[in-house]
Amino acid sequence: MNTEEIEFLAEQEEVTIIPKFTDSRVVHLISGDIGPFRAGIPCVVPIWVAKTLRKKHKCKIVAPEWMELDLLEQKLEEEKSSRFFTPMPSDHYMGIAHLLLSDDSDIEHADRLRLTIKNIWDVRVAKARASADTFLKGGGRHAGIDHLTQLEICNLRPLLLDALDTKHQLSVPMENMSALNTSAASGSLSESFSSASTPRRSQ
Amino acid sequence: MWGDKAIELIKELERSSELFPPFDDDKVRLILEECRVLNQFIEDAMSSTFDPETNNYLAGVKARTAALERNKRCLLAYQWNRLQTLKKMRWEFGSILPPEIKANMSETEVQWCTKYSKALANYMKNIGGRNGLNLMLDMQPPKDLYIEVRCLKEYGKLELDSGEVFNLSENSQHYMPRSQVENLIRLGVLEHINWS
Amino acid sequence: MSNLEDMFLNEEEDDEEAITAKSVLEMITDAWVNEKLCPEILPNKAELVEVMMEQIDQMEENVLQLQKTDLRSIIHRQELERIRYLIRSYLRARLEKIEFYSVWVFKNQSVLSPQELAYLKEYLSLSVAPLKNLCDRFPGPAGQLNPKQMEIAPDLEAHVFAKSRVDLPDTIIVHDGPREEEITVTKDSQRIVPYSCIRQYVRDDRIKLI
Amino acid sequence: MSLFRKRNHYFSLTDVLSSQERVPITFQVAVGYLGELDASAEGNILAAGTTLELPYWLVTSLYQEDGVGIDLPKQYKQAWRDILAADAKVVNLQRLCKYFYEFGKLVSLIRVRDHQDIIDLLIQTLVDRHRELTNWAVHAIKQENEFFEKLDDIEQELSRRATSAELNLSNWLQSDCGQIRKAEMVQAHDRLVSSSRTFNT
Numbered sequence: 001m002n003t004e005e006i007e008f009l010a011e012q013e014e015v016t017i018i019p020k021f022t023d024s025r026v027v028h029l030i031s032g033d034i035g036p037f038r039a040g041i042p043c044v045v046p047i048w049v050a051k052t053l054r055k056k057h058k059c060k061i062v063a064p065e066w067m068e069l070d071l072l073e074q075k076l077e078e079e080k081s082s083r084f085f086t087p088m089p090s091d092h093y094m095g096i097a098h099l100l101l102s103d104d105s106d107i108e109h110a111d112r113l114r115l116t117i118k119n120i121w122d123v124r125v126a127k128a129r130a131s132a133d134t135f136l137k138g139g140g141r142h143a144g145i146d147h148l149t150q151l152e153i154c155n156l157r158p159l160l161l162d163a164l165d166t167k168h169q170l171s172v173p174m175e176n177m178s179a180l181n182t183s184a185a186s187g188s189l190s191e192s193f194s195s196a197s198t199p200r201r202s203q
Numbered sequence: 204m205w206g207d208k209a210i211e212l213i214k215e216l217e218r219s220s221e222l223f224p225p226f227d228d229d230k231v232r233l234i235l236e237e238c239r240v241l242n243q244f245i246e247d248a249m250s251s252t253f254d255p256e257t258n259n260y261l262a263g264v265k266a267r268t269a270a271l272e273r274n275k276r277c278l279l280a281y282q283w284n285r286l287q288t289l290k291k292m293r294w295e296f297g298s299i300l301p302p303e304i305k306a307n308m309s310e311t312e313v314q315w316c317t318k319y320s321k322a323l324a325n326y327m328k329n330i331g332g333r334n335g336l337n338l339m340l341d342m343q344p345p346k347d348l349y350i351e352v353r354c355l356k357e358y359g360k361l362e363l364d365s366g367e368v369f370n371l372s373e374n375s376q377h378y379m380p381r382s383q384v385e386n387l388i389r390l391g392v393l394e395h396i397n398w399s
Numbered sequence: 400m401s402n403l404e405d406m407f408l409n410e411e412e413d414d415e416e417a418i419t420a421k422s423v424l425e426m427i428t429d430a431w432v433n434e435k436l437c438p439e440i441l442p443n444k445a446e447l448v449e450v451m452m453e454q455i456d457q458m459e460e461n462v463l464q465l466q467k468t469d470l471r472s473i474i475h476r477q478e479l480e481r482i483r484y485l486i487r488s489y490l491r492a493r494l495e496k497i498e499f500y501s502v503w504v505f506k507n508q509s510v511l512s513p514q515e516l517a518y519l520k521e522y523l524s525l526s527v528a529p530l531k532n533l534c535d536r537f538p539g540p541a542g543q544l545n546p547k548q549m550e551i552a553p554d555l556e557a558h559v560f561a562k563s564r565v566d567l568p569d570t571i572i573v574h575d576g577p578r579e580e581e582i583t584v585t586k587d588s589q590r591i592v593p594y595s596c597i598r599q600y601v602r603d604d605r606i607k608l609i
Numbered sequence: 610m611s612l613f614r615k616r617n618h619y620f621s622l623t624d625v626l627s628s629q630e631r632v633p634i635t636f637q638v639a640v641g642y643l644g645e646l647d648a649s650a651e652g653n654i655l656a657a658g659t660t661l662e663l664p665y666w667l668v669t670s671l672y673q674e675d676g677v678g679i680d681l682p683k684q685y686k687q688a689w690r691d692i693l694a695a696d697a698k699v700v701n702l703q704r705l706c707k708y709f710y711e712f713g714k715l716v717s718l719i720r721v722r723d724h725q726d727i728i729d730l731l732i733q734t735l736v737d738r739h740r741e742l743t744n745w746a747v748h749a750i751k752q753e754n755e756f757f758e759k760l761d762d763i764e765q766e767l768s769r770r771a772t773s774a775e776l777n778l779s780n781w782l783q784s785d786c787g788q789i790r791k792a793e794m795v796q797a798h799d800r801l802v803s804s805s806r807t808f809n810t
Binding site: 231235238239242243245246271272275276278279283286290312315318319322323325326329330331332333336337338340341344345347348381382 | 456498512522537
Binding site: 438499548549551553554557 | 610611613614618619620
């Protein structure tokens with residue numbers, strides 16, 4: 001999966017908005033009901049709805065609870081000092097930050113929030129790369145990766161899985177690599193010979 | 204050496220700077236000629252007498268059998284990989300391929316493309332309810348219903364499902380439904396501008 | 400019609416067990432992610448897709464009643480585009496595997512929907528033809544297609560990232576050369592593992608790929 | 610699709626190419642009907658004591674014959690094992706053998722007594738170079754190609770995949786993602802067509 005596809009998933013997460021309009025009818029979306037909307041009264045909608053409403057100047061988006069500077073700076077410290085990945089407030093923290101903290105965001109301190117979240121991301125990704133390397137060096141075919149989020153995994157995938165697969169395939173006795181090309185394929189002829197003549201040296 | 208022409212064919216394909224190099228029928232014919240000679244040896248050997256001292260053809264037969272299999276593998280890999288490219292092109296260019304590419308296709312490949320298109324069309328007609336589902340659309344996650352586009356080349360009139368008609372002349376800019384212009388953007392007729 | 404459809408249509412009568420449109424959509428979303436990340440083609444969810452396409456058709460008609468500029472219409476249409484994308488991308492991911500692993504999938508065809516199976520058959524016959532043409536020009540016994548060689552099997556030993564939806568009743572076993580390791584899998588735990596050792600759980604939706 | 614699956618099947622170009630790499634083979638006895646393999650052979654007999662370097666696929670059909678022996682290609686011999694063990698990162702694998710890993714795996718199958726040594730060498734080399742490769746791939750956007758050109762074919766593909774994931778992410782971070790783009794092949798085609806036009810005029 002790529003970044004855009006994971007962002008698509010993040011857009012389905014819910015967020016609180018403050019509508020600037022009133023419409024007492026509930027909208028029956030396939031993904032669940034939203035509304036009614038009352039100007040000034042917060043309500044919860046999927047992020048993609050919030051983005052659309054906002055583009056039309058129909059609402060303000062409220063920061064999720066976890067999107068708070070003090071909290072995030074604490075999180076950053078925690079992440080730095082832990083050997084493991086610490087649990088994140090949302091499995092889509094990076095995607096949501098990206099969706100909600102644009103340049104003209106409604107959310108206060110958007111710049112600093114964005115920076116802090118990016119710092120957390122950087123610490124985690126560096127940690128992930130280092131442990132990927134250790135894992136690859138150490139051997140073994142499985143490892144716990146609790147609390148890694150989808151986007152982090154997406155970033156790690158080609159670096160780790162391809163190398164891991166390659167390493168594994170080098171080490172297993174070959175059944176299906178290109179032996180196809182030669183001995184197996186020419187088997188029919190050489191077999192008919194082996195009985196007729198010289199004994200073949202066994203491996 | 205046996206198999207040299209076959210590996211040249213493979214390298215040609217691997218190293219070509221072209222999206223779809225011409226089908227190298229001359230080389231294919233040379234490889235098949237080599238195979239004929241190899242096969243002749245094997246047939247002759249099989250029908251002659253075997254004598255471990257004076258007429259030991261075993262190694263010769265084994266090596267030639269391997270060479271035959273090798274040539275076959277290279278030829279099949281050549282054709283198979285070209286079909287993979289054609290397939291990808293069907294998804295990217297649509298059903299009409301550029302003349303430069305068409306010119307490089309063998310007769311078999313031209314036919315294959317037609318059949319592949321037909322098979323896909325059949326499948327897409329039979330899925331997703333009443334009207335079928337065109338899988339060539341929505342290649343990226345959708346964002347906005349309407350998007351801004353600039354026309355990169357003269358295209359002429361485009362009629363939307365709604366009946367509305369747009370005149371797509373070079374450098375003109377339009378605000379149009381994403382779902383109905385995505386294809387033209389992917390083909391390079393339109394450019395998606397001012398996205399968010 | 401299928402049980403699923405019955406449940407779906409009876410949703411108002413039996414609230415507890417009912418499968419709502421929302422939950423069908425969630426299941427399709429999960430199927431999409433799994434299919435994108437899984438080395439092999441997974442059992443099809445054609446029933447879910449059918450139900451969802453009917454929903455879409457219905458919703459489309461309802462939306463026609465609304466003014467095009469009505470905010471509600473815009474949001475509905477946007478949702479329809481999102482769901483259609485999801486279904487298209489999901490079916491494309493399957494199609495890609497059907498084509499690439501065609502011979503292997505043909506042998507394991509129970510995972511396909513009837514439409515996919517029909518497509519696979521057509522694809523196989525049209526793809527074999529050019530290769531067979533070449534083989535026909537071959538002298539001697541080599542001039543035959545060997546179906547065994549043509550078969551490309553998915554790499555079930557490929558490593559994947561997985562997350563468990565449940566506490567698994569049994570441990571899973573990871574083979575690493577002569578060594579075997581047992582792992583207890585708890586709900587929401589995440590790991591890197593070879594696909595082969597969680598295959599059955601991915602296929603029955605107890606473990607999802609991430 | 611896993612990199613392994615993509616590169617290893619009957620139709621795979623990389624698999625065909627890696628089985629074309631050469632293996633030293635010695636005929637201790639004269640062998641008939643193989644003169645074609647040796648330009649200096651007289652008639653169709655390969656003289657006793659002839660040593661040739663033949664493509665892997667051909668060697669597999671002959672190496673089990675009486676009086677035929679194979680040697681390890683130089684890159685898997687002790688001298689190179691030592692060099693790679695000392696510092697695998699600095700070795701130009703591309704020059705040493707374009708399909709170092711995949712060919713090595715193939716060779717290990719026909720040299721039973723060296724099998725484990727070769728596999729160990731391949732794995733150790735892959736692991737030793739991986740960190741460097743990762744670092745390079747992640748920062749590839751702003752670097753020159755000198756490092757890349759030293760990678761074996763599979764390493765190059767690995768790092769291309771990693772680089773493209775990294776690029777995908779950095780574009781997204783710069784909000785460069787919502788744009789609907791020209792299809793990849795259409796773009797490549799247009800570029801080729803326009804460059805050939807420039808060339809012709």
